[in-house]
Amino acid sequence: MATMRWLWRQLTSMRVALILLFLLALASIPGSIFPQRGTSPLRVNEFLKDNPTTGPILDRLYMFDVFASPWFASIYLLLFISLTGCVLPRALDHYKELRSEPPVAPRNLRRLPVHQQWQSNSDSSQIISETAVAWKKRGWRVRQGDGWLSAEKGYARETGNLLFHLSLLVLLLAVGYGGAVGYRGTVIVREDAGFANNVTQYDTFAPGRIFGADQLPPFSFELQEFEATFQRGGQQNGAPRGFRADLLVKDDPQSEPRPVTVEVNYPLRTSGITVYLVGHGYAPEFTVRDASGKVVWEDASVFLPQDTAFTSSGVVKIPDTVPQLGLQGFFLPTVSEDFSNGPVSKFPAPDDPEVYLSAWQGDLGLDSGMPQSVYRLETENMKRIGIEELAPGETWTLPNSAGTVEFTGYRQWATFVITKDPGKGWALGAAIASIIGLSLSLLIPRRRAWLRVTATDDRGNVIEVAGLSKTEAPGLADEISQLAKLVNAPEEK
Amino acid sequence: MTVNETLAQASNTMVYGSMTAFTGAMVAFSISLAKGRRLETIETSAQRTSASHQVRMGSTATLDKPSVSTSLSDDGDLGEGRRAGNIGMSLTWLGTLLLGMAILFRGLSAGRVPMGNMYEFSLAAGFAVSLTYCLMSISRDLRWLGVFITVPVLLDLGLALTVLYAESSQLVPALNSYWLAIHVSAAVVCFGAFTIGAALSGLYLVAQSAEDRVAAGKEPGRSAAIAQRIPSADRLDLMSYRIHAFMFPIWTFAVIAGAIWAEAAWGRYWGWDPKETWAFITWVIYAAYLHARATAGWRGKKAAYVAIAGYATILFNYFVVNIWVQGLHSYSGL
Numbered sequence: 001m002a003t004m005r006w007l008w009r010q011l012t013s014m015r016v017a018l019i020l021l022f023l024l025a026l027a028s029i030p031g032s033i034f035p036q037r038g039t040s041p042l043r044v045n046e047f048l049k050d051n052p053t054t055g056p057i058l059d060r061l062y063m064f065d066v067f068a069s070p071w072f073a074s075i076y077l078l079l080f081i082s083l084t085g086c087v088l089p090r091a092l093d094h095y096k097e098l099r100s101e102p103p104v105a106p107r108n109l110r111r112l113p114v115h116q117q118w119q120s121n122s123d124s125s126q127i128i129s130e131t132a133v134a135w136k137k138r139g140w141r142v143r144q145g146d147g148w149l150s151a152e153k154g155y156a157r158e159t160g161n162l163l164f165h166l167s168l169l170v171l172l173l174a175v176g177y178g179g180a181v182g183y184r185g186t187v188i189v190r191e192d193a194g195f196a197n198n199v200t201q202y203d204t205f206a207p208g209r210i211f212g213a214d215q216l217p218p219f220s221f222e223l224q225e226f227e228a229t230f231q232r233g234g235q236q237n238g239a240p241r242g243f244r245a246d247l248l249v250k251d252d253p254q255s256e257p258r259p260v261t262v263e264v265n266y267p268l269r270t271s272g273i274t275v276y277l278v279g280h281g282y283a284p285e286f287t288v289r290d291a292s293g294k295v296v297w298e299d300a301s302v303f304l305p306q307d308t309a310f311t312s313s314g315v316v317k318i319p320d321t322v323p324q325l326g327l328q329g330f331f332l333p334t335v336s337e338d339f340s341n342g343p344v345s346k347f348p349a350p351d352d353p354e355v356y357l358s359a360w361q362g363d364l365g366l367d368s369g370m371p372q373s374v375y376r377l378e379t380e381n382m383k384r385i386g387i388e389e390l391a392p393g394e395t396w397t398l399p400n401s402a403g404t405v406e407f408t409g410y411r412q413w414a415t416f417v418i419t420k421d422p423g424k425g426w427a428l429g430a431a432i433a434s435i436i437g438l439s440l441s442l443l444i445p446r447r448r449a450w451l452r453v454t455a456t457d458d459r460g461n462v463i464e465v466a467g468l469s470k471t472e473a474p475g476l477a478d479e480i481s482q483l484a485k486l487v488n489a490p491e492e493k
Numbered sequence: 494m495t496v497n498e499t500l501a502q503a504s505n506t507m508v509y510g511s512m513t514a515f516t517g518a519m520v521a522f523s524i525s526l527a528k529g530r531r532l533e534t535i536e537t538s539a540q541r542t543s544a545s546h547q548v549r550m551g552s553t554a555t556l557d558k559p560s561v562s563t564s565l566s567d568d569g570d571l572g573e574g575r576r577a578g579n580i581g582m583s584l585t586w587l588g589t590l591l592l593g594m595a596i597l598f599r600g601l602s603a604g605r606v607p608m609g610n611m612y613e614f615s616l617a618a619g620f621a622v623s624l625t626y627c628l629m630s631i632s633r634d635l636r637w638l639g640v641f642i643t644v645p646v647l648l649d650l651g652l653a654l655t656v657l658y659a660e661s662s663q664l665v666p667a668l669n670s671y672w673l674a675i676h677v678s679a680a681v682v683c684f685g686a687f688t689i690g691a692a693l694s695g696l697y698l699v700a701q702s703a704e705d706r707v708a709a710g711k712e713p714g715r716s717a718a719i720a721q722r723i724p725s726a727d728r729l730d731l732m733s734y735r736i737h738a739f740m741f742p743i744w745t746f747a748v749i750a751g752a753i754w755a756e757a758a759w760g761r762y763w764g765w766d767p768k769e770t771w772a773f774i775t776w777v778i779y780a781a782y783l784h785a786r787a788t789a790g791w792r793g794k795k796a797a798y799v800a801i802a803g804y805a806t807i808l809f810n811y812f813v814v815n816i817w818v819q820g821l822h823s824y825s826g827l
Contacts, residue, residue, distance in 0.1 A: 014787070014788040015788060015790070015791075018781055018785055018788060021777050021780060021781040021784065022781060024777050025774045028770050028773060032771060032814065032818060036765060038765065039764055039765065039766065043819070175763070231662065234496075234660060234662060235660040236659075236660070236662045239662070239663075240665055241664075242666050243666050264666040266757070278760065417759075421761070427762065431749045434745065435742055435749065438742040439742045442738045442739070442741060442742060442783075443739070443742075473735075474735070
């Protein structure tokens with residue numbers, strides 16, 4: 001029991017809180033040095049591949065999941081327990097203080113940092129009561145005694161301090177709540193194609209711990225047009241300058257579709273979810289015919305950008321021919337004349353688009369039961385039958401009478417992140433409250449002031465005004481001389 | 494919209510002009526500092542501090558310090574250095590004005606908020622440092638601080654022009670938001686004021702070491718050359734605390750404004766992006782500083798080291814994270 005009490009006292013002491021703060025800062029550092037699974041899972045895999053010995057050790061120490069690691073959690077949980085243990089008793093004290101009067105005036109006002117005195121013949125009790133009214137008007141809380149007046153100001157400082165710490169607690173809860181019941185998904189949508197809010201339609205989907213799939217609001221949209229503009233010329237040639245996606249949104253299956261434009265920084269917000277435009281690329285369109293001229297494939301295939309000039313790579317899998325056909329290659333929005341590094345694009349806008357394809361014949365391996373990437377061709381059981389360069393409208397007659405491939409054009413696609421975070425509003429409220437609390441607690445001076453009237457032998461009075469600052473805010477002397485001016489007791493020599 | 498090259502060129506010229514003014518100011522402030530003396534000797538400061546320390550030990554109920562007797566006007570007697578100090582002050586105003594114009598022209602040349610890459614941010618940060626210093630010096634004599642302000646500003650502008658320079662251009666879409674003006678300008682203001690706070694904390698450490706040595710009956714040591722030309726350790730500590738206490742809510746605001754913007758731009762208000770992580774670390778360290786100053790056994794030198802560590806995290810976030818660490822905040826323009 002005694003040990004528990006000792007532990008609790010230690011945990012709630014400022015010294016331990018300080019150490020925990022330093023630990024929290026220190027513990028965050030690896031999260032900025034090593035790639036994190038939460039934000040860049042691909043870079044984590046790359047790191048693990050490049051560092052086969054140290055990688056797994058670091059992984060076991062949660063170096064790639066720092067902010068979800070048990071040791072990070074234990075630091076901030078201890079810090080919040082410490083904070084609660086420190087703030088709760090202070091809140092009680094402050095509550096009592098708010099309901100009580102300022103303390104009795106000290107006997108000797110001369111000892112205080114700011115002190116003024118003068119002689120006057122005015123009536124003692126009248127000075128006290130009149131000054132009490134005048135000081136009260138200036139926002140001081142006053143207490144009258146026999147021959148003295150005690151005043152205090154700046155209670156909002158401690159109120160702000162408590163508000164700040166309390167709002168940090170609310171913020172932590174809001175972050176936890178939002179993460180647990182919300183979700184985050186990404187989806188690639190091609191122009192003229194649609195998306196319906198359904199788990200199976202997402203490319204990646206990360207639900208919170210207690211998220212239920214039935215919580216997905218039944219909205220849907222169609223991507224009508226995507227437009228990207230780029231800097232032309234200058235040091236930043238090719239840098240993106242604007243993205244916009246024109247959507248036709250249906251908030252639920254029954255409602256009328258409405259046009260919405262989504263841009264970076266301007267997401268679509270509907271029924272508790274938010275739709276963000278986060279990426280884009282090209283999807284070249286092909287019509288593939290078999291040897292008899294029958295269309296076996298006709299669609300736009302999403303190619304993924306490999307560089308800032310949008311050299312994009314992708315594949316087309318055609319399972320319905322015998323043997324099966326596969327196309328693998330690059331889409332170049334503006335083909336570069338320089339081929340020393342292979343086919344590359346020199347500008348991200350589709351000024352002079354071309355595709356570079358290699359055709360493969362054999363078994364695509366789709367029936368093996370192993371999950372396959374839609375962006376990669378499994379060429380183990382396939383044979384390359386040719387390579388070709390095509391401009392839009394051109395047709396390539398495949399060798400081996402394997403049919404024809406027509407590059408009919410291209411569409412653009414956009415990546416959307418769709419999130420639901422019901423804790424968001426709470427977090428924002430807590431954040432705003434924390435700034436208000438902080439400002440009050442750091443900028444409002446807490447001060448005490450006293451007035452004492454002492455009768456002298458010659459039937460006059462000595463008036464004393466003194467003040468004490470409980471904080472390090474400047475201007476105590478000025479404020480006390482202001483208060484002294486409000487004392488209606490003319491000076492007598 | 495295209496970039497107006499004439500305005501962009503004028504902006505660059507004015508940056509060079511302001512660097513010339515700041516260089517002159519640095520020289521003038523150095524002369525002024527070399528000739529100056531503080532009114533209270535290191536010995537008296539040391540005595541007063543140890544006396545007030547005993548008072549403090551006696552009263553545990555309140556957090557108050559006995560008020561520091563040196564008032565603002567008698568921080569130091571510049572003596573023959575007064576003239577040089579005045580020249581330094583005027584040149585600093587001139588440099589600040591030119592830098593402000595350079596930033597304005599840079600913004601006008603591209604028709605946007607001029608805070609889109611590290612070059613522009615560095616100009617704004619230098620401006621924030623010198624403007625904060627100029628504004629602070631209106632109501633008190635800060636000529637003794639001039640060298641310690643103009644040197645970092647010159648370093649910052651020099652780096653901006655040589656390493657971080659980027660041509661004036663339009664913004665990438667992610668930065669195209671009114672939050673750029675709110676979030677980044679709040680961060681710039683903090684950068685400026687925290688620079689001054691760190692300079693004051695550093696000077697406090699110099700003054701405190703000298704006073705500690707004298708109080709222990711030793712020679713004031715090498716730091717005395719500077720210590721006897723700047724205000725007492727108590728004053729420096731208080732000034733540094735006031736700046737940090739004033740800026741901490743603004744830094745909190747800068748981080749929260751960033752979170753609100755991140756929610757609109759990236760689909761989450763907090764994602765532990767390296768830049769966010771370091772902003773958080775800075776916040777935690779400065780929070781620790783404010784707590785340390787109210788904790789027995791931590792106030793004084795230890796707290797000052799914490800404040801300087803806080804500033805080091807800002808520098809790290811700016812130079813290392815921006816340039817070498819991959820993240821969403823990769824707008825350095827390099």
